[in-house]
Amino acid sequence: MRSLTLCTGLGLFAVQAVVGATSWTNTPFNPPSIPLAVRTPYLSTWLPQGQGVALNSEWATHWGGQTTAWTGFVKVDDESYSYLGAASVAGSSFTQATQKSMTFTSTQSIFVLSAGPVDVTVTFLSPVDATDFVRQSIPMSYMHVSVASTDGATHSVQVYSDISGEWASGSDSWDIEWSTTATDILSHQYTLVSPAVYEEISDRAQYGNWYYSMLNGAGATAQIGRDITVRGGFLNNSVLSTTAKDNNFRAISDSWPVFGLAKDLGKVGSTAASVTFAVGHIRDPAIKYVLAGNAKQARSLYFWSKYSTANQVISFFLNDYNTALATANALDKQVQTDATKISDDYAGIVALSIRQAMAANEITISKNAFGAWNTSDVMYFMKEISSDGNVNTVDVVFPAHPIFLYLNPKLGEYLLEPLYRYQASGLYPNKWSVHDMGAHYPKADGHNDGTDEAMPVEESGNMLIMALSFARATNDTTQIKRYESLLDQWTQYLIEDSLIPAFQLSTDDFAGQLANQTNLAIKGIIGIRCMAEISKLLGNTAKYTNYSSIAADYVTKWQVYSASKTGAHLTLDYNDDASWGLAYNLYSDVRLGLKLFPQSVYDEQTAWYKTVINQYGVPLDTRHTYTKSDWSVWTSAIVTDTGLRDQFISTLTAYVSNGLNNVPFSDLFDTISGKTAGFQARPVVGGHLALLLV
Structure with missing residues (x-):
């Protein structure tokens, strides 16, 4: 993560703390930005909201704010209506359909618009299928347009949609070339004339092919x-x-070249007729990964193990829509059921977080010496979106990791594998855990000079906690056994530096370096205890006893160092009695059932947070009035009062629905003004699922 200065976001609306009100209904609330096609770090298109933006009144944008024009028209009895985008067409007339509702779930954003005598339902589905690696790795998203009569009569209906060349690059000055395939599918393909493999402009890939497709057949043009x-x-x-x-x-x-598709639905009555469009970005190779000896490996997305051409995967994807929708509906229902056990507010937060968190990641495989796909060599890669673009940043994977524990813990192991394998190669010179796998996605080049952003206690503790978490959740000790020496090495470092942490950064690096950080010490001590538990899983009783004893001793000493002499709360840093902060690292003690820290600590912090909560939450610490949404949810999971837990969640909902922001869910925001503070679309929102695990 990188440092930043506090800045304000732009304006938006929602249901809770209202700045304005929309003319349509929003369920569960109107978020800062609505996910449309949100599938990978590069296929990530949103509808910014502010106080409320209709689907057909503004252009969709990439998460970074650049326009990714997406247009939709429907003709009803020869009358034209727009349902998507902000196009104006000289020499042609049309009316804006009237938006009636917007609903988002964990996998879908659904808009209903009235176009004269028909309703148009536009469903944006970005599948989340964490146990099917072929489906999960396909970098495509659906837009399903369904039309039904509302007046009891039948009507002649035609549906149109296009995407522009703007999806292809972070700069509109680049040349593109294109073609169209007409087989069982109608598919437009376009790409840069001069692509640059592994390169980006404004966080947009400068290589790969973009596709806009539909099933071919009668009435399709x-x-x-x-x-x-x-x-x-x-x-x-x-x-x-x-x-x-x-x-x-x-x-x-x-x-402005565009790639248009149209479908004549014929006569449409009260029974809906529909057409499904697919937008996708396919690039190969996907990731450059450093190997032992500093060789570089080209890695590809997992779906190539089943499909040999882009047209094959597009055909499968379009024909798979009904299955994908059923799978999505099942996940939506499961998440809703689980999250509403906490509260309706919490269910909304989780639903808004899932696509954003999952779309930052890509599942990859390699080829063996004979050129065949090696599906036993799976690695999962995460882009640190928005904050600096690192690959598999440990302190971004860590706050996100509850979503993998919830959806499929094997994905968590596959996220850690590139980090383990690189450090086991001996290329990384430091005795603590590396910060990330590469300075900018998709180049996982490592840091052979050891000058990556130094967070020695932070990252070592994170790796040990996640190692135990995923081993327990998968009931598989293969990975921790393979990398036991690395885990032990990081534990030895924590024994040296976690009880009284030296002047250094924590994951909240935007707040600056600090010595003697109370919350950072918690992480380090838990990391040591996690190595004790790992040792027990691996049958090493002596190590378990030794590391458990050290962790227990450190807790006793930490209680003295961290206590404020002027108030009943933990300090931000030792001997700074007026300071305090969110002790979110206690979450791992609770979730893993370690019972390492005494109950009195949790009771004391619960009482304290009640006295310092602002309109939009409890500040991260006493240095600023901003907070982090992921750490707020983690803290809500460790307080001992369900009323306060719910207050953490309700204030977070108030922020994300207050109409003051228009970027994909920002995890950093001011607790007084309710405005975002610089981050957006980051995968750390996967940490919002933390309450589902305790």
Whole structure:
């Protein structure tokens, strides 16, 4: 993570602390930004909200804010309506459909709009299927458009949609080229004329192919060309031209080429008729990974083990929609059931977090010496979105890891594997855990010079806690046995530096370095105890006894060092009596059932937080008024009063629905103003599932 200065976000609306009100209903609330196609670090398109933005009144954007134009029209009895995007088409007329509702779940964002005598339901589905690695690794997302009559009569209906070349790069000046496939699918493909493998501009991949596709058949047409030409052709003729060819490959911003698809649904009555579109970004290789000896390995997305061409995977994806929807509905129901046991507010927070957290990750495999896919060599890679783009940042994986414990703990092991394997190679020179696998995604080059961002206690403690967590959850000790010496090495470091941590950074590095951090010491001590538990799992009783004894002794001493002499609370740093902060690292003690810290600590902190909570939550610590959403949820899980737990959650809901922000769920925000403080779309929101695990 990187340091930053506090800045304000832009304006938005929601249901709780209201700045404005929409003319449509929002369920469960109106978030800062609504996920549309949110599937990978590069396929990540949102509808910024503010006080409320209709689906057909603004352009969708990449999580970083750049426009990813996505357009939709529907013709009803030759009358044209827009349902998606903010297009204006010279020489053609249309009316904006009227948005009636917006609903989001863990996997879907659903809009209902009225277009004259019909309702148009637009469902954006970004599948989350954490146990099916083929499906989970396909970098594609659905838009399903369903139309039904509302007046009892039948109506002639045609549906159109396009995406623009803006999806292809972080700069509109780059040239693109394109083609169309017409088999069992109608699929537009476009790519940069001069791609750069593994490179990015503004967090957008500078290589790979973009696809916009639908199933082929009666009434399906496709066209590529200038935006006003293609859109105007549909609006004026109800169909796209199959003969007009635009082969003038050019810059994204030169006459704005778009990739249009249309479907004539025929006569539509009260029984809905529909069409499904798929948008995707397929690149190969996906990740560059450093091997022993400093060799570099090209790794590919897991789905290639089953499909040999892009058209094959697109065909599967489109034909799989009904299965994908059923799977998504089942997950949505499970999450809703589990989360509402805490509260309705909590269910909304979790639902908004899942796609965002999962879309930061990609499942990869390698090839063996004979060129065959090696599906036993699975590695999962995470981009530290927004804050600096590192690969598998340990202190970003750590706050996110509850989502993997909930959905599939094996994914957690596969996230740790690149870190373990790299450090076991001997390329990394430091005795503590590495901070990340590479300075910028998708290049997992390591840090052979040892000059990665130093968080020695933080990352060593994180790795030990996660090692035990995933081994227990999978009931598999293979990984911890393979890397036992590394885990032991990090434990030895924690014994040296965790009780009285030296001047250093913690995961909250934006707040700066600090010595004697109370909360950081908690993590280090828990890390030592986790190594004791790991030793027990591996049958080493002597190590278990030794490390358990050290951790217990450190807790006794820590209680003296960390206690404020002027108030009943833990300090932020030793001997700074007026200071305090969120002791979120206690969460691992609770979740793992270690009972390492005495009950009195939890009771004292519970009483204290009641006295310092602001409108939008408890500040992270006394240095600033901002807080972190992930750590707030973790803290809510360790307080001993359910009323306070619920207050942590309700204030978080108030923030995320207050209408003052318009970026994908920011985990850093001010507890007084309710405005975001610089982060957005980060995978750490996976930590919002923490309450589902205790």
